[in-house]
Amino acid sequence: MSVETARYEGAPRRRTQIMAALRRAGFLSVAELSAQLGVSQMTVRRDLRQLAEANEVTLVHGGVSLPPGGVAGPGFASRAQTHTRAKQAIGAAAARMVRPGDTIGIDSGTTAAEVAHALPAEFDGCVVTHSVPVLGHMLSRPRARVIGIGGELLHDNQALVGFGVRDLTRRLRIRTLFLGAGAVDDRGVYVRSEIELSAKHALMEIADEIVLLVDASKLTAAAPVQVCGLDRIDTLVVDAPLPEPVAGAVRRNGIRVVPA
Structure with a gap:
């Protein structure tokens, strides 16, 4: 042969x-x-x-x-069981940045969901989110106002996505957006699928401050679709020292680093 x-x-x-x-x-x-x-x-x-x-x-x-809607990687529940302590520490560090009465945005993803879990029981502000797990968790926080921005359900991320999200956020404003990522390098922030971009961009456009949440695994991961450059990020919450050249890009862009 x-x-x-x-x-x-x-x-x-x-x-x-x-x-x-x-x-x-x-x-x-x-x-x-x-x-x-x-x-x-x-x-x-x-x-x-x-x-x-x-x-x-x-x-x-x-x-x-995989094409939009394809089953990619382990599901949300499985990802939530990886790097659990790091994600919880990142969520707690991020939640400490939230003021009483704040209006905040919480992105989809397992790390961003930990911000909702770490909010104090007496939090009386407003949460804007397209994350189904965050919406579910906020049912236990009756003092907080919750605004869900809807669309088509993306099963793998347990998030509501679609271009209609922009119409729903147009009249909203949030002080801080807690942004998740699939991967981060010196050029920017990435996710696995283009279908995730509409909701992320809509939330970024109405945020006064963008806080990126990254556990150490995201600093060596690969994902194909760029969300934004690091120049759009104001604060980075991370559980490990940043490798070069990411550290250099963070310094050049004046990004505040908060260790978890």
């Missing part, structure tokens, strides 16, 4: 492996897939094109992600 024949006959098995890895990670680069599968990047790109033509994946710069 020729090398060319073997490569083509192995394609169905490779594509199955690609889909399994993608459902775990949500996003993979061509280089990562090449190393995992032991084939050239050209072969990987050929496999990805075929998967994209079948609408099983979405091609993005440098790699591939």
Whole structure:
């Protein structure tokens, strides 16, 4: 059997492996897939094109992600069980920044949800959110006002998303937005899917201050879709020392760092 024949006959098995890895990670680069599968990047790109033509994946710069609505990676409940202490510490540090009577925004994601959990029982301000777990938790805080911004349910993030969010936030203003992320590097803040952007951008536009919540794993993670550059961030709450060049970018942009 020729090398060319073997490569083509192995394609169905490779594509199955690609889909399994993608459902775990949500996003993979061509280089990562090449190393995992032991084939050239050209072969990987050929496999990805075929998967994209079948609408099983979405091609993005440098790699591939699941299409909007696809089941990507472990679900919200599983992610909530990873780096739990770090996320709780970050949530507590962020909640200490909230003043009595404040109006705050809480983004989707497991780390941002910890801000709601850490709010004092007597908090009597207002929470604006598209996070279903945050909305559920705030049922136990009857003194607080809660405004849910709606849209289509994104199951993996347990969040309500869609372009209609902008209409709902247009007349709102929040003092502080607690923003989550899938990954962070010196160029900015990233998430796994473009469908997450509408709600995040809508909340960012009405916030006086943007506080980014990052556990150490996000500083080495990869995600394909940029939310914003670090110049949009005012404060960073993080549980570990920042690696270079992220630390340099934080200094250049005058971002306040709050250790958790």
